[in-house]
Amino acid sequence: EVIFRHDGTVDKFIGDAVLAVFGSPDPDPQQHQKAVRAAVAMQEAVRATSQLRAARSEVSCKVRIGLHCGEVFHGFVGGADRLEFTVIGDAVNRACRFCEAAGEGEILISQDVFQHVFTS
Numbered sequence: 001e002v003i004f005r006h007d008g009t010v011d012k013f014i015g016d017a018v019l020a021v022f023g024s025p026d027p028d029p030q031q032h033q034k035a036v037r038a039a040v041a042m043q044e045a046v047r048a049t050s051q052l053r054a055a056r057s058e059v060s061c062k063v064r065i066g067l068h069c070g071e072v073f074h075g076f077v078g079g080a081d082r083l084e085f086t087v088i089g090d091a092v093n094r095a096c097r098f099c100e101a102a103g104e105g106e107i108l109i110s111q112d113v114f115q116h117v118f119t120s
Contacts, residue, residue: 002045006038007031011086017099021087024074032069032116039065039107047105066098068110 003010003020007028011019020038023031042065050060070091077086094110102108109117 002041003038006034006041008034008038017096019087019092021074024072024087025085032113035067035069036107036109036113036117039067043105043107062104064099064102064104065107066095066100066102066109067107067113068095068098069112069116070094
């Protein structure tokens, strides 16, 4: 819900991860800012939910978020048996690495994202 509220798209779920995309398939000049806002809102939602669950002695969790930007191929990938709209490219792989490097409850953004959001 948070991703959609910030004009993002859920590309796919991969194990315990979510690949979200901003600025695709339609270009969005605010895509970087929206991605950062969505990440902050996601962490806030997870914290609030975890506090409620902990108060009921239920399992809670913390998430790691990594943000990167760059050129990707976006379109339909696959064949006759399986076809899906997705994004592929080095920027997707680097976003995954930033996510893996983030600590629990953290948002780790790349220098590229930082420059788009905080220096322009």
